Amino acid sequence: MGWISALKDRFIDRLSPSTLRSPLLWSTAESLARSPLNRPAWRADGVALRYFLQQTRRAYRGDGPVVWASLLFPSELIHAAGAVPFYPEMAAAVISSLELAPRFLDAAAQAGFSPDTCSFHRTILGAWLEGFMPAPSCLAAADYLCDSAPLSFRFIAEREEVPLLLLEIPFRGGEPYLALLEAELEETARRLAGACGIDWVDYLRGLGEAVELSEAARRHLLEVEELRLRHPLLLDGRDALGHLSVLASAPGHPAGERFYRELAAELRERAEAAEGGSNGERVKKLLWMHLKPYYPHRLFEHLEEHGGRIVCEEYNRCFWGEMDPRRPFYSLARKLAAHFGVGDGRRRALALRELALRHRVDGAVHFNHWGCRQSAGGAALVRRALLREGIPVLLLEGDCIDSREYQEGQAATRLEAFLESL
Amino acid sequence: MPESQYVREDAQSDTRMDAREEALVEKAAVRGEGVEPAGESRALWFCAYTPLEVLDAAGLDPRRVTGAVERLEEADVLLHPATCPFVRACLVEGMAERPRGPAFFVNSCDAMRRLHDAWRAEVCGAGGQDVEERPPVYITDMPRRPGPKAERRLAAEFLRLAEELERDGARKVTAGALREAAALRSEVARRFLQWGEGLAGSSRLLLAEAAQALPPSRFLQGPPKGLAEGRGVPLLLTGNLLNPHGLVRVIEEAGGWVRAADLCNGDRAFLDLGEVEGDTLEEAALSLARRYLNRRGCARMDDSRRRGFRLLEMARDCGARGVIFASLKFCDPYLYDWPWLEALLRSEGMPALRLESDFRDGHAGQLSTRIEAFLEMLREGDR
Numbered sequence: 001m002g003w004i005s006a007l008k009d010r011f012i013d014r015l016s017p018s019t020l021r022s023p024l025l026w027s028t029a030e031s032l033a034r035s036p037l038n039r040p041a042w043r044a045d046g047v048a049l050r051y052f053l054q055q056t057r058r059a060y061r062g063d064g065p066v067v068w069a070s071l072l073f074p075s076e077l078i079h080a081a082g083a084v085p086f087y088p089e090m091a092a093a094v095i096s097s098l099e100l101a102p103r104f105l106d107a108a109a110q111a112g113f114s115p116d117t118c119s120f121h122r123t124i125l126g127a128w129l130e131g132f133m134p135a136p137s138c139l140a141a142a143d144y145l146c147d148s149a150p151l152s153f154r155f156i157a158e159r160e161e162v163p164l165l166l167l168e169i170p171f172r173g174g175e176p177y178l179a180l181l182e183a184e185l186e187e188t189a190r191r192l193a194g195a196c197g198i199d200w201v202d203y204l205r206g207l208g209e210a211v212e213l214s215e216a217a218r219r220h221l222l223e224v225e226e227l228r229l230r231h232p233l234l235l236d237g238r239d240a241l242g243h244l245s246v247l248a249s250a251p252g253h254p255a256g257e258r259f260y261r262e263l264a265a266e267l268r269e270r271a272e273a274a275e276g277g278s279n280g281e282r283v284k285k286l287l288w289m290h291l292k293p294y295y296p297h298r299l300f301e302h303l304e305e306h307g308g309r310i311v312c313e314e315y316n317r318c319f320w321g322e323m324d325p326r327r328p329f330y331s332l333a334r335k336l337a338a339h340f341g342v343g344d345g346r347r348r349a350l351a352l353r354e355l356a357l358r359h360r361v362d363g364a365v366h367f368n369h370w371g372c373r374q375s376a377g378g379a380a381l382v383r384r385a386l387l388r389e390g391i392p393v394l395l396l397e398g399d400c401i402d403s404r405e406y407q408e409g410q411a412a413t414r415l416e417a418f419l420e421s422l
Numbered sequence: 423m424p425e426s427q428y429v430r431e432d433a434q435s436d437t438r439m440d441a442r443e444e445a446l447v448e449k450a451a452v453r454g455e456g457v458e459p460a461g462e463s464r465a466l467w468f469c470a471y472t473p474l475e476v477l478d479a480a481g482l483d484p485r486r487v488t489g490a491v492e493r494l495e496e497a498d499v500l501l502h503p504a505t506c507p508f509v510r511a512c513l514v515e516g517m518a519e520r521p522r523g524p525a526f527f528v529n530s531c532d533a534m535r536r537l538h539d540a541w542r543a544e545v546c547g548a549g550g551q552d553v554e555e556r557p558p559v560y561i562t563d564m565p566r567r568p569g570p571k572a573e574r575r576l577a578a579e580f581l582r583l584a585e586e587l588e589r590d591g592a593r594k595v596t597a598g599a600l601r602e603a604a605a606l607r608s609e610v611a612r613r614f615l616q617w618g619e620g621l622a623g624s625s626r627l628l629l630a631e632a633a634q635a636l637p638p639s640r641f642l643q644g645p646p647k648g649l650a651e652g653r654g655v656p657l658l659l660t661g662n663l664l665n666p667h668g669l670v671r672v673i674e675e676a677g678g679w680v681r682a683a684d685l686c687n688g689d690r691a692f693l694d695l696g697e698v699e700g701d702t703l704e705e706a707a708l709s710l711a712r713r714y715l716n717r718r719g720c721a722r723m724d725d726s727r728r729r730g731f732r733l734l735e736m737a738r739d740c741g742a743r744g745v746i747f748a749s750l751k752f753c754d755p756y757l758y759d760w761p762w763l764e765a766l767l768r769s770e771g772m773p774a775l776r777l778e779s780d781f782r783d784g785h786a787g788q789l790s791t792r793i794e795a796f797l798e799m800l801r802e803g804d805r
Contacts, residue, residue, distance in 0.1 A: 075755035111763035112776075116504065116752050121442075143566060147532045147722065152567065154724060159791070166724055171529040171563045180575065187571075345539030371504060373532035373754065379538055380500045 017131035024204075026057035038244050041239055044263035048246050051255035058084040064132035064198040065137035069249075070149035072142040072339065073167060074332050076214050076252030077189050080207035081196040086134055090245045092123040094296035096401040104130065105402055119401035121152040122418050126157055138195035139167040142190070145341040165191050171344075173207075173337045181333040189329070204328075211332070212325040217251050220260030221318045227267040228311070229359065232285060237262075237310020238253040238300040241292050244315050246268070283309040284422045287356045289382065290314060290375040295403040301413040306419035312359040314352060314385040345378045349385035351361030356391050362422045364393045365415070370399045394418040449520060464523040465735035468512055468537060470686035470720065471564045473711055475698065476580050478638070480546070481593035484526070486634035486687075491665060491782050492517040500540040506533035506753050507781035508663050510522035513537060516545035524590075527561040531722050531755060558590055566724040568715040581703065594747040597706040600620040604698030604710060606638045617645040618689070622652035623673060623680025627666035630688050639672035654679035655797045658742035660733060660763075661749040661779075662756045663687045668783025669748055681740040684733060690718045693736075721755035730766045737772055743800045744773040746793075751780050773800060 001416040017023055032038060033049050040046045059066045063085045069075065071090075078085040095101050104126030105119060111129055113122050127133050139157045141149040143166065150166055157164035158319055165188050170177040193203040222391070227237055243263075250256030290308045293299060303310070320338040323331035336342065340351035364386055368376035396414060399405035465482040467474070468547035477484040489511025492497075495503075496517065498512035513602045517527075525545070527538040529717035531606035538561055546556040562579045593599070614633050618626045624646075632646050654677040663686050664670055671681060683689050719729050737745055745767055749756035760776055767774040775796040777789055 038602060067626040112764055114778075115761070117757045147754045148758075150724070151754055154726065155758060156760060158726065164724070166567055168565055168567070171561060344542075345535065368502065371752075373502075373752070374535065375504060376502045377505050377536040378533060378539060379502065380498075380544055383499075384543070389766070 004042050012100070012157040014072050015100070015132075020060045020134075023061070026053070026061070029053055030057070040234075042263060043260045043266050045239075045242075046260045047255060047262055048243075048250075049217070051250060051259070052171055052245070052251070053087070053408060057251075057422045059086045059134040061133065066134050067138045067192065067196070067317050068133075068139040069087070070141040070153065071244075071248045072144055072169075072341070073140045073338070074185070074251075074336065075256075075378055076210040076247050076328070076332060077185070078140070078206065079210045079213075080189070080203055080328075081193055081194045081198045081251035082206060083198075084190075085136070085249050087245070087249050088124040088128075088133065089120050090249065091127070091133070092120040092401055093245075095123055095127060096403070097296075098192055099295060099403070101295065101401050104132070116371055118146070118148045118369070119399055119405070121148045125152055125155065136160055136162055137194065138163045138165055139278065140192065141168070142169055142336070144169050144339065146372065165195075165291040167246050167336075169336055169342055172345065178330070178333045181337060182329045185329045185332050185336075185374065189293070194204060207328045208325045209330040211323050213254060213257050213322040213323065214251035215331075216319055217260045218320070218323065220257065220264045221247075221409060223264040224267060225262060225317060227264065227271060231271045232266070232311040233283065233309065234267055234274070236304075237286070237288050237313050238292070239243055241288065241313055244291070244313075247316060273299060283307055284362045284419055285309060285311045285354065285359065286360065287311070287354060288313045289366040289379075290369055290372070291367060291400045291408055293367075293398060293400055294405070295401070295406070297403075297406065297408060299408070299411055299415065301418040302415050306416050308415075308419045311361060312355055317355070319351070326376075334392070341374065346385075349382045353385045353389055353391075354383050356386055357389060361391060361392065363418065364417070365394045365396055366399045367400070370397070370402075370405055375405060393419070393422060414421065427440050431776055439728045441483050449605045464521070464697065465526055466516075466521055467526045468521055468529040468689050469530050469534050469564075470510075470727065471528050471530050471562075471714060473562065473580050473583065473710065475600055475603040475607055476583055478588075478606065479593075479595045479599035480584060480587040481570055482524070482587070483637055483638075486543055486631075487515055488635070489633060489781070490518055490686075493518075494780075494782060498539075504752050505536060505648065506531075507750055507779075508536070509533040509537040511781060513519050513540050513544065514539055514630065524558040524560060527559065528564045529561055529573065530720070532633060532754075533753065556692040559585060565715070566722060567725065568719075568725055573708060573711045576714060577673065577707040580707040580710055584703070584707075597700055597703045600706040600710060601698050601700070604695075604706075608695050608697075610638045610641055611643060611695050613645075614692045615689075617649075620651055622650045623657075623678075623683055624666050624668045625649035625652070625682050626680065626687055627664065627670060627685070630664060630683070630685075630692070632686065636693070636722060652679040652681070655800050656681045656741045656743055658682050658684060658740060658745045659688070659743060660684040660747050662753045663750060664779055665781050665783050668780045668781070669777060669786045669789070672783075672786045672790050673746065673793055677797050678746070678793060680746075681742055684718065684736060687745055690720070714756055721759040726759070726762065730763060731773070733763070734767070734770055734772065742772075743797065743803070744775065745794075746777060748777040749781055751778055774804070 030053050033053055038281050058064060066085045066086050067078045068086050068088055075085055079409045104123045107126035108122040111252050113125055143150055143151045163397050167188050170180055178269040193200055246259050284307050286308050319340055364380045368379055379395050386393050394401040396411055398411060436753050465477050465484045467484050468487055474484050489508055491511045493514050494507055494510050496514045501510050501513055525541055534550055542559050546559055562583055565575050588594050610633050633641050652759050655676045657680050659680045666749045694715055694717045697708045698706055698713055719725055747760055764774055
């Protein structure tokens with residue numbers, strides 16, 4: 001990524017909180033993103049990059065109320081308010097990709113946060129303690145997928161003296177619980193609108209539009225999934241793993257709809273151009289579970305060298321049904337309740353088994369992020385469910401954010417041995 | 423130690439077991455080997471937010487699982503090593519003992535959710551039983567934010583649980599039975615606090631273990647024997663859950679006296695229990711929900727300010743000269759709790775020391791130097 005190197009040379013190595021608020025940084029970043037230096041693998045990636053740069057600039061420049069949100073908090077609720085969504089877990093991934101995480105992890109440790117907690121959240125806390133995060137108007141967290149977001153967000157919200165909007169998702173699904181969740185969403189939305197200073201009637205109008213955009217994005221996403229199923233080699237999973245940020249933060253914004261529309265269109269074009277070519281018979285098709293390391297690493301090169309190819313990813317897919325803009329809270333309740341990470345762990349295991357079978361994978365890799373009680377905590381159950389279907393599973397220990405906790409040689413050896421065994 | 427009116431007379435009191443023996447007998451009873459009839463009504467629970475009053479009112483006999491702490495590694499088969507060791511120990515106990523009774527879980531934290539999943543898969547699902555023969559597993563939601571909405575939501579959970587139990591053959595829960603069960607649990611709490619006064623910290627935890635392992639009627643017969651009086655520098659112990667034979671013993675040996683144990687297997691479950699009232703089952707369930715939401719909370723609750731100030735009040739009330747924050751490894755709610763709690767305690771002039779436990783506490787002796795230094799500092803502060 002040439003533009004990142006250029007940006008790093010110019011700003012990152014001398015990064016301070018004031019740099020992040022400097023108009024020069026953002027104008028440089030945005031012009032670099034538009035320049036020929038930046039050649040994304042897919043046109044849709046350009047859409048995503050421009051969207052994230054714009055939103056991050058707005059967040060740091062204080063251009064509107066800023067809502068920090070955890071990954072499962074519905075972005076539609078934030079876009080409805082015209083507020084700036086800021087996803088600290090994604091910011092931690094960016095910090096890691098810029099090789100800055102150790103600095104903030106050390107700051108969190110200095111403040112007393114245990115190294116046994118999730119490094120995404122320790123990075124967030126460290127960056128916030130050092131003044132590198134944008135000032136929030138409120139923080140919004142769902143109590144799934146894990147406990148870390150409500151806990152770390154609570155720490156920050158209390159010190160920032162801003163509200164923490166905690167969305168409590170019932171363990172069970174089904175109509176009575178959907179009604180409960182619908183009410184919970186409406187109450188959360190009212191608090192969010194209040195924290196952002198937006199009139200409720202205007203908010204509801206914005207929410208209808210956001211859900212409509214989200215539904216349009218969902219339809220394109222379904223097409224993307226269908227195309228990937230038919231042409232498993234077209235979109236490399238290691239690129240697709242990055243789409244999680246779009247899936248979490250862009251539904252409800254025009255960029256979300258544009259991203260998936262562009263991606264579907266380009267996949268169609270490339271599929272037509274590659275008609276008659278390889279359809280993945282000779283590669284080892286893999287399901288990738290949980291996230292990836294975000295710092296520089298060669299894990300995926302090792303994977304490719306040994307004939308492996310990620311054809312589907314755990315988080316990066318449409319898990320919910322049609323949404324109705326006339327019933328926005330009910331639609332969002334259905335979307336949240338449909339997430340395979342909510343409720344009984346068997347849901348996750350079954351969803352992954354179904355995904356693996358659908359894509360006819362040869363094997364599956366679960367990246368066990370240190371300190372993740374949700375994902376690594378449930379990995380053995382998932383492994384058992386996949387093994388029952390004859391799908392070999394590699395549980396790969398590591399850390400998505402802290403490169404100091406990742407042993408490239410060890411991981412590569414295990415990955416190679418696994419791929420050779422397939 | 424004050425004697426209870428429920429303590430049996432001399433001849434009978436000789437038959438009293440110490441708390442550990444009691445727990446072992448209870449475990450044997452679950453396996454169908456002990457002195458107790460191993461009925462299907464023996465219900466197992468894990469999290470301190472389990473609504474015991476509902477289980478009592480349904481005619482069940484709830485016992486808290488304390489875990490097989492010696493063989494934690496056996497849990498690796500389904501739980502990642504970086505998971506709460508209490509939860510891992512509970513799974514190991516379940517795998518070893520294959521209990522026949524129902525198990526009750528609370529959707530309180532990631533670790534409890536994982537235990538629920540693993541229990542279903544490994545304890546209930548293993549052995550190839552037919553689905554109908556597997557011991558039932560129940561789970562209730564537990565709101566994080568106290569308030570009227572949470573009370574209604576939790577009450578609905580209790581009512582649903584009561585319905586499920588009745589459907590599965592347990593006694594119908596009525597308002598009267600719920601009130602009666604709550605009164606009995608309040609009496610257990612009152613006796614725990616009364617008998618626990620002046621005890622050493624480890625004995626206090628053993629007393630709490632007995633209160634959570636025995637049926638209320640048996641606990642109320644009298645305190646287990648072999649409980650020791652405390653002495654030394656008065657301290658408040660706070661955290662999630664500790665092994666009564668581990669870290670707390672090291673604190674005692676170093677000269678500290680845990681006057682109050684703000685732990686979920688310590689005082690916390692017995693403090694500030696509100697009355698349960700109501701003529702209808704719905705009213706009683708709502709009142710019970712208030713009891714659970716308003717009592718001393720675990721760090722998973724979204725009410726840290728209230729929790730912090732209650733802790734300070736507790737420390738002052740028990741005359742503690744310092745606070746020891748000791749939590750089990752990999753417990754996120756407590757790991758995120760320490761930084762702000764330390765700041766609060768410091769701002770209030772209350773010295774604090776942080777320790778960590780792996781539940782087995784084989785290494786706990788290594789912490790004695792830190793504990794001794796902390797106690798020395800407290801003593802010097804008095805001079």
